[in-house]
Amino acid sequence: MFIYINGQFIKKENAMISPFDHGFLYGMGLFETFRVYEGHPFLLDDHLERLNQGLAVLNINYRLQHEETKNILQELLKLNRLTNAYLRLNVSAGIGDIGLQVDSYQNSNILFFPKPLPPAGELTEKKAVLLKTKRNSPEGDERLKSHHFMNNILAKREIGNAPDVEGIFLTADGHVAEGIVSNLFWVKGNVLYTPAIHTGILNGITRQFVIELAKKNNLSVEEGLYPIKEVLEATEMFVTNSIQEIVPLSTFEGQQFPGKLGQVVQHLHREYRDYCKRLWSRHCLRSE
Structure with missing residues (x-):
């Protein structure tokens, strides 16, 4: 290589x-x-x-x-x-x-x-578990994708190497934050929710793209501070990152979700597939 x-x-x-x-x-x-x-x-x-x-x-x-x-x-x-x-x-x-x-x-x-990597395939599900390890605060005003990765490594050790499991961080204040290597989204009604940047999460590139994609498809998007109880009221849930793309969650804290059968996640995934071989920036969506 x-x-x-x-x-x-x-x-x-x-x-x-x-x-x-x-x-x-x-x-x-x-x-x-x-x-x-x-x-x-x-x-x-x-x-x-x-x-x-x-x-x-x-x-x-x-x-x-x-x-x-x-x-x-x-x-x-x-x-x-x-x-x-x-x-x-x-x-x-x-x-x-x-x-x-x-x-x-x-x-x-x-x-x-x-x-x-193999060519991109169909949707694959993961199970989510709540981590005991809390999401640390950023070194500066906003989290950078930096060499400081010990918090993520400790969390990964907590859940082990199972490829179909993602750990979800809470902040020290008890708000839902993000996955070990992903951003978190959930759906209720016609609204797509995701934790706000000031929880200390990484502002993922796929996160930003999915927010734009959702708005283009007439979904409302809300970013904020959310306790775990509120998140578990969702009808669909998924995580995102630039390598794994959009990954639906089938379970979280013992609660069942539709996973890859969810209508919103299926629609967003189809749109993602349409753009992934040609877009240079999420801003290009506005001219499509």
């Missing part, structure tokens, strides 16, 4: 970065994961927008542009003979002296990691 690192395409076993990289020493780094469908990197511009905003927060003086990123991806897919793939884009702060740096970082490490 070939990866990209700082302008070079090299075999993954030959990749090296310095132990003085502040992404390693202090967690000063960000990443994005996205899916490539038949050669198309779905919502690439949205991922780059979020990444670049986060780099500004971390004082990392680097921005990724559309054409540069697209060209790197095309070459990486060609070298690895991939058309459907998982891609992780990682930007770390780069080398610095030991100690907390105040000045901006000028020499970042830029890495792309691919791995093969």
Whole structure:
């Protein structure tokens, strides 16, 4: 497998970065994961927008542009003979002296990691369980998709490796937050609900796309603070992320839900399939 690192395409076993990289020493780094469908990197511009905003927060003086990123991806897919793939884009702060740096970082490490995925398939269900581990608060004003992942790892250890189970965080105040690697949605009537960003959740790219998709399909969308009791009154429930897409939930806290038979989740999934091979940004929905 070939990866990209700082302008070079090299075999993954030959990749090296310095132990003085502040992404390693202090967690000063960000990443994005996205899916490539038949050669198309779905919502690439949205991922780059979020990444670049986060780099500004971390004082990392680097921005990724559309054409540069697209060209790197095309070459990486060609070298690895991939058309459907998982891609992780990682930007770390780069080398610095030991100690907390105040000045901006000028020499970042830029890495792309691919791995093969099968072509996108039908809806698959998961079961949800409530985690004992509470969602930690973000390091700054809003959660970044950063190297700080211990909270997620502790939660994953709590539920184990079962592929059909997702753990759901509560905040320290008892509000429903998000999954270990996903955002949470539920349906009541003609309203799609999801926790607000100020609960400390990651503002997922698929989360943002599904909100736009729901509005386009005449669903009302409400974001807020919700106790578990209110969430369990839902008629449908699902989670989202950029690799697993839209995943309906069949059970949560012992309560049954329609899972992949839910009408709303089926409709949103059909629409998702229609767009995943051609859209560069959720904003394109407004012109469709």
